Amino acid sequence: MVCLxxxxxxxxxxxxxxxxLSLGEGNTPLIPLDxxxxxxxxxxxxxxxxxxxxxxxxxxxxxxxxxxxxxxGASGIICASTGNTSASAAAYxxxxxxxxHVVLPAGKVARGKLIQALIYGANVLAIHGNFDVxxxxxxxxxxxxxxxxxxxxxPYRLWGQRSGAWEVCDEIGAPxxxxxxxxxxxxxxxxxxxxxxxxxxxxxxxIPRMIGIQAKGAAPLVMGRPFEKPETVATAIRIGNPVNxxxxxxxxxxxxxxxxxxxxxxxxxxxxxxxxxxxxxxEPASCATLAGLYKLRKQGDLPKKVRVVMVLTxxxxxxxxxxxxxxxxPNEVAAxxxxxxxxxxxx
Amino acid sequence: MVCLxxxxxxxxxxxxxxxxLSLGEGNTPLIPLDxxxxxxxxxxxxxxxxxxxxxxxxxxxxxxxxxxxxxxGASGIICASTGNTSASAAAYxxxxxxxxHVVLPAGKVARGKLIQALIYGANVLAIHGNFDVxxxxxxxxxxxxxxxxxxxxxPYRLWGQRSGAWEVCDEIGAPxxxxxxxxxxxxxxxxxxxxxxxxxxxxxxxIPRMIGIQAKGAAPLVMGRPFEKPETVATAIRIGNPVNxxxxxxxxxxxxxxxxxxxxxxxxxxxxxxxxxxxxxxEPASCATLAGLYKLRKQGDLPKKVRVVMVLTxxxxxxxxxxxxxxxxPNEVAAxxxxxxxxxxxx
Numbered sequence: 001m002v003c004l005x006x007x008x009x010x011x012x013x014x015x016x017x018x019x020x021l022s023l024g025e026g027n028t029p030l031i032p033l034d035x036x037x038x039x040x041x042x043x044x045x046x047x048x049x050x051x052x053x054x055x056x057x058x059x060x061x062x063x064x065x066x067x068x069x070x071x072x073g074a075s076g077i078i079c080a081s082t083g084n085t086s087a088s089a090a091a092y093x094x095x096x097x098x099x100x101h102v103v104l105p106a107g108k109v110a111r112g113k114l115i116q117a118l119i120y121g122a123n124v125l126a127i128h129g130n131f132d133v134x135x136x137x138x139x140x141x142x143x144x145x146x147x148x149x150x151x152x153x154x155p156y157r158l159w160g161q162r163s164g165a166w167e168v169c170d171e172i173g174a175p176x177x178x179x180x181x182x183x184x185x186x187x188x189x190x191x192x193x194x195x196x197x198x199x200x201x202x203x204x205x206x207i208p209r210m211i212g213i214q215a216k217g218a219a220p221l222v223m224g225r226p227f228e229k230p231e232t233v234a235t236a237i238r239i240g241n242p243v244n245x246x247x248x249x250x251x252x253x254x255x256x257x258x259x260x261x262x263x264x265x266x267x268x269x270x271x272x273x274x275x276x277x278x279x280x281x282x283e284p285a286s287c288a289t290l291a292g293l294y295k296l297r298k299q300g301d302l303p304k305k306v307r308v309v310m311v312l313t314x315x316x317x318x319x320x321x322x323x324x325x326x327x328x329x330p331n332e333v334a335a336x337x338x339x340x341x342x343x344x345x346x347x
Numbered sequence: 348m349v350c351l352x353x354x355x356x357x358x359x360x361x362x363x364x365x366x367x368l369s370l371g372e373g374n375t376p377l378i379p380l381d382x383x384x385x386x387x388x389x390x391x392x393x394x395x396x397x398x399x400x401x402x403x404x405x406x407x408x409x410x411x412x413x414x415x416x417x418x419x420g421a422s423g424i425i426c427a428s429t430g431n432t433s434a435s436a437a438a439y440x441x442x443x444x445x446x447x448h449v450v451l452p453a454g455k456v457a458r459g460k461l462i463q464a465l466i467y468g469a470n471v472l473a474i475h476g477n478f479d480v481x482x483x484x485x486x487x488x489x490x491x492x493x494x495x496x497x498x499x500x501x502p503y504r505l506w507g508q509r510s511g512a513w514e515v516c517d518e519i520g521a522p523x524x525x526x527x528x529x530x531x532x533x534x535x536x537x538x539x540x541x542x543x544x545x546x547x548x549x550x551x552x553x554i555p556r557m558i559g560i561q562a563k564g565a566a567p568l569v570m571g572r573p574f575e576k577p578e579t580v581a582t583a584i585r586i587g588n589p590v591n592x593x594x595x596x597x598x599x600x601x602x603x604x605x606x607x608x609x610x611x612x613x614x615x616x617x618x619x620x621x622x623x624x625x626x627x628x629x630e631p632a633s634c635a636t637l638a639g640l641y642k643l644r645k646q647g648d649l650p651k652k653v654r655v656v657m658v659l660t661x662x663x664x665x666x667x668x669x670x671x672x673x674x675x676x677p678n679e680v681a682a683x684x685x686x687x688x689x690x691x692x693x694x
Contacts, residue, residue: 001376001518023626024376024395029348031371035444048371051398053627055664078691091626097382101691106679112459114677115667121623123694129682137687145691171348276468279370279438280400317402317664320462330461332453335476340484344425344448344492347470 001027004063008163011197012064013156019070021095023053025063026163030171030309035277036290040297043307045175046274047168050282050315054116056236057164057187057313058088062150064160066092069148076101078147080134082183082236083113084314089150090120101147103127103134110235110283110319130230131184132241152186153243161187165194168309174204176306179289181313182212182221182259183237185248191311192251208309210257212248213292215285219261221245233264233322236285236314262291270294271316271323281316348374351410355510358544359411360503366417368442370400372410373510377518377656382624383637387644390654392522393621394515397629397662401463403583404511404534404660405435409497411507413439416495423448425494427481429530429583430460431661436497437467448494450474450481457582457630457666477577478531479588499533500590508534512541515656521551523653526636528660529559529568529606530584532595538658539598555656557604559595560639562632566608568592580611580669583632583661609638617641618663618670628663 003022005014014020029048037044049057066089069077076099079089086102086109093100102117106126117124127134135151142149152158164187168175174195180188188210195207214222215232220240227240242248252259262270270290275281289310296302316323333339350369352361361367376395384391396404413436416424423446426436433449433456440447449464453473464471474481482498489496499505511534515522521542527535535557542554561569562579567587574587589595599606609617617637622628636657643649663670680686 022376022378024378024398027374029369029371029400031369035442048400051371051400053376053395053398055662091622091628093626094623095382095626099694101694103687104677106677112664112667115670116628116664118677119619119622119628119663119670120626123691124677125687125690126677126679127682127687128679133682137682137684140684141687141691144688147691272466275438275466276441279440279442279467281438281463281466315402315662315664316466317459317463317662320459320667323462323466330451330453330465330471330473332473332475335474335480335484337484337487340450340472340474340488341491343472344470344488344494347446347448 004060004163005067008166011166013159017071018067021063021067021092023059023091023095025052025059026167028052030168031280033278040293040302041304042302043305045309046280047164047309047311048280049164049311049313054087054091055315055318056084056088057161058084060163061157061160062088062092065150065154065156066096068156070096074098074148076147077150078138078142079150080104080131080138082131082238083109084236085151086122087113087116090117090122094120103138105130105134108235108238111321112318131239135243152184158186158190161190162194162197164311165191166198169198169204174206175208175309177211177308178208179211179213179292179308180311181237181285181288182214182248183239183285185221185242185244187313188212189244189247189251192255207255210251210255211292212252212259213288214259214261215267215288216261216263221248222259222261234267234285234288236283260292260295262288262295266291280312282312283314283316283319284322286312286314351407351510352414355513359506364418365414368410368414368439370406370438370442372399372406373514375399377515378627380625387640387649388651389649390652392656393627394511394656394658395627396511396658396660401434401438402662402665403431403435404508405431407510408504408507409435409439412497412501412503413443415503417443421445421495423494424497425485425489426497427451427478427485429478429585430456431583432498433469434460434463437464437469441467450485452477452481455582455585458668459665478586482590499531505533505537508537509541509544511658512538513545516545516551521553522555522656524558524655525555526558526560526639526655527658528584528632528635529561529595530586530632532568532589532591534660535559536591536594536598539602554602557598557602558639559599559606560635561606561608562614562635563608563610568595569606569608581614581632581635583630584635607639607642609635609642613638627659629659630661630663630666631669633659633661
């Protein structure tokens with residue numbers, strides 16, 4: 001299998017001196033969602049980024065950032081995280097044999113993600129403060145201690161993430177719309193930059209409208225102001241002051257896209273719908289995309305038959321507790337044949 | 348992207364009448380494990396089956412079984428499960444728009460897997476009995492109620508799982524050894540059948556030695572007797588009376604392979620090692636493979652430089668609680684710069 005950095009070498013800043021890492025990132029499925037397409041009246045696809053090695057889109061950027069850190073002789077990396085970044089950083093650092101330090105908000109990271117950083121062997125520091133505070137401290141620590149920062153302020157991170165857009169185009173050309181969840185606002189910027197790079201290379205003719213979805217309780221780009229105490233079940237986008245705000249605003253403006261906010265309830269309904277009608281289990285932040293499309297459809301703002309790609313950024317398995325909090329639980333029954341038969345017939 | 352059933356159509360029992368389902372199964376990374384290869388003195392690869400759509404190898408067989416069920420006009424499917432089968436069955440049934448019933452041992456299924464079956468919309472029946480009891484009842488219910496059983500007694504399941512072996516061969520040819528965790532003993536039989544089919548087709552010259560690893564508390568094939576009360580942290584292979592025992596014994600015998608048992612402690616050490624030295628987080632059952640290699644090496648039974656493929660059957664995110672029970676927890680610190688700086692320097 002050709003790895004991501006090799007496959008797109010001509011579009012990445014890699015040279016013969018760059019150590020090429022790989023955990024099998026990228027090359028994720030783009031699944032046509034027939035059932036939801038019918039329901040919404042559009043041609044809908046899901047880019048399943050949860051099938052990356054650590055279960056999120058972050059691996060695309062992390063593989064490049066850590067490879068470049070190795071090239072530069074870094075002894076260690078550091079990041080702040082709502083969870084996905086730290087899981088990815090810790091995994092690639094393990095593969096590369098370098099130290100990884102992680103600063104994250106105590107009690108505010110989905111269980112699966114915290115477990116990942118720990119088992120990959122990172123030095124995990126949980127602070128009593130939110131993500132924005134964690135990132136601020138991390139930037140200072142990186143400067144002070146000579147560690148490579150691998151948050152999206154690291155330009156290789158967003159560059160690597162462009163590959164998601166390239167894969168979509170390689171498969172179906174440029175879609176009409178590209179819908180992404182927006183937290184720190186890096187990925188929507190990266191996809192847009194990826195589309196622009198591909199257009200410049202003559203590989204696509206047009207840029208999709210970039211649609212960024214935020215949670216109502218953490219919607220700085222929708223409301224045009226920082227959120228001091230961001231709150232949402234979608235922990236991956238629980239960010240009140242996005243580092244890449246300007247880039248994301250430029251992407252949305254130049255592509256005639258938009259930002260939109262959805263409620264936690266809308267997110268969880270979309271998560272259940274996506275799983276039960278398409279067989280895809282994505283984390284809450286990812287499902288904000290579908291919730292956004294539902295909302296636009298309700299408002300009459302979803303044109304018929306547009307070709308839409310939703311970027312499902314993370315695997316649902318990263319945050320099983322959210323689902324557990326919903327109404328779902330198994331039907332406990334005795335191990336008796338007639339009882340089971342009845343439970344099936346009455347279903 | 349060409350889906351699994353299309354890619355290997357000539358090796359599968361699919362016809363123009365078979366509805367071709369896909370959630371992006373198969374095409375999983377085969378990762379060279381440089382750090383562990385050095386440690387063990389072999390050429391070691393991991394086939395990362397946890398990056399399948401529902402996080403386990405079961406998707407390879409389920410996509411074929413559910414497609415064939417649709418072709419036959421089935422209205423619903425049913426399975427017994429230790430977790431992975433039910434997650435996969437529920438997802439493909441959701442995609443196909445048919446009902447899925449799941450019978451599993453109450454309290455004995457990893458949290459993530461239970462959540463998966465529920466969110467995909469299956470009718471989940473948790474019985475007070477073990478897997479072997481659940482399977483027995485499920486077979487009767489399928490006959491009685493006209494439901495398609497999608498456990499590995501369904502021949503399409505194991506046929507689909509052969510594709511894992513084909514992908515390995517397509518990439519690096521036939522390895523010397525192929526190491527798999529053994530629970531219900533279907534997958535080791537499927538890989539062996541896959542290698543045999545490829546040899547018959549003239550695509551490989553030899554069959555790898557098939558090495559099946561069981562947990563000490565659930566080791567019927569190592570001990571040559573059923574385990575009435577199987578117990579192990581590796582819930583995916585917590586099976587005392589494997590349905591595919593005969594097939595697996597034939598595969599091991601004919602390939603000059605072996606069965607081997609490892610302790611829960613050895614499994615958890617291997618899980619941590621795999622994550623922290625290679626950046627791959629696999630569920631405990633998967634890590635029995637590495638534990639088995641450690642054991643063989645210690646006994647002097649691991650030949651130098653053999654080319655070994657370990658099949659990592661499931662994603663570590665399916666069972667985060669096991670990791671939580673290990674010593675791992677984050678270092679909680681105040682959101683103060685000097686405290687953080689100290690926590691990094693002292694690491």
